[in-house]
Amino acid sequence: MPGLVAILAVLLAAVGVAFWSARSPAPAPFVYLHGQLSDPGRGSDEVVFRMSGGRTFTLAQLRALPAVQYRATQPQLKRSVVYTGVPLRDLSGLAGLAGRSLRVEADDQFGATIAPQDYQTYPVMLAYLADGQPMTATQKGPLQVVFPNEQYPRRFSNNGSQWVWFANGLDAAP
């Protein structure tokens, strides 16, 4: 009898572990498309992104930062697109906000808070290319926060309100 109870307990534990691991697969390490490229300088380009501490970026400057690339489904357009952009983890480091909750602001006064356990662990990005092309306003560009919802569907299936379109700034969440 104690043997059977032990077997049952082990089985339950195995089922539990399988269940939890199925719920949240271990995140893979970030895979970069390229590292830091030489800074193109500001030139006469328009500043498209501002961070707390006064740091600003033109589109060309953002493109020179280390980049990630993956396929994700835009929740409002319901289209699967290969996005390219800067990981929020790196941007938060540049802004001196690594490990803090981030507030990403948009041109239309929209905003969303992104938790460190999301952007530090998963390659959440500030995307500037969709399928290799700059994003138009119709595509919710030129800058948009993108989550890896095809790689980690369980974690990012229901967070459409965090996909900040027309993104234009980053600050620490209060």
Added chain:
Amino acid sequence: MTHRVNRETLSAGLASDSWRAASDLLVAAIPLALTVLLLISGFTPILRTLSDPYTTWTGFAYQALLNKVMNYALAVQENAASPTALVRLREQTLSSLDNTLEYADLRQVEQIGPARLSRAAELFRAAEREPSVALKQARFMLAIQEVQRLNEQAHERIHDIQDLHASQLERLRLVLLLAAALSGLLSAALIWRSLRLWRTERQRLDGQRELLSLASHELRRPLQSLLLATDLLRVAQSAEDRLRYLGVVESSAGLLASRANLEHLDTMYGEIHLDWQPVDLVPLLREFEGPRTEVLVPLTSLTVLADAARLRQIIENLHENALRYSPGTVGVGLQLLEGRPEVWVRDNGPGIDPADVERLFLPRERSDTQVQPSAPGQGLGLGLTIARRLAEAHGADLTLTKAPGGGTMAVLRLQALTHAPRLQAEPVSGRQKRLR
């Protein structure tokens, strides 16, 4: 060959034991499994509804569209924004006006009232195309009103969804209540069943123990006679004495043999089975004559239908009690009263309190007024219990009364002689009439 067969039997027994253990565990796990099953089957659809992104939206997309249209109309009216900024505002507004996928439940929202997203887009474009500044504002106003109505419809839809969620929560409560009731009910049933089994088993064991006590009580007397007779036999001087003691040895051994059948305890002291036969009471009672016992019987014989051995056991117990708990002489007698033969055993002890009489027939009860037994530790207070049980099996009454002139008188009223044969056909069950 035998060895192999034994080994096979043994392994089959072990296999069936482990299977029984496994099946017990499975039966015990039934409440758990049913509760989990009910919770999962109840929770899954509820959870699906509550976590569906299309049923948990907030209506922000509709509000954001209104903001964009109004901001753009304001920028156009005030003419303050730079051309680049104006273009960006216009593109952002159109990106939301033209993207139906941005709005949760748009089809359902549009079914609630007259407002349509496509009409808002048309009105917005018409306003943009309007060359007259005065009319342009009026046309933007129409577009804004259309989006406002769409917003109102979206809020109604959200209320519907809130109602749906409330009903799901009600259902959730019901599922939880059902699960709790089910597991509680099953646990209660299992506990009740276990307690009942435990109690039944305990009663059975108590019954068994009582029967064993009665049997051991009844073995003690012939055993003592046997030991005494063998001791006396060893020192007997004459052939006549030796013959007499041998007779005692023989009869005691016979009694032991008849009372030592422990496999049939129940028929001996529980559901008593009697071996009915004509028994002459006169010689039976004469056997009790002794140094402290006076037997008063008629000269003629008095025959009844009874089980001779059991009838003897009854009188033995009454006689033994009388000897043990009183000093002096004990009387054993026989009389016929109203056609019923009565055997009586009388002592001259302190007598018993009438209030104690029924209690004395219970196992292990002794009278407070009884003098201490001559041999301490002997007698377990079972003699009267056995005597009454055997008497009832005979259809006889056994009573204890105060004897006229002091002492206790035990009276065994046997069935009337004419009634006795009926008893042969329908023996009275001792257990059914057992006093408790």
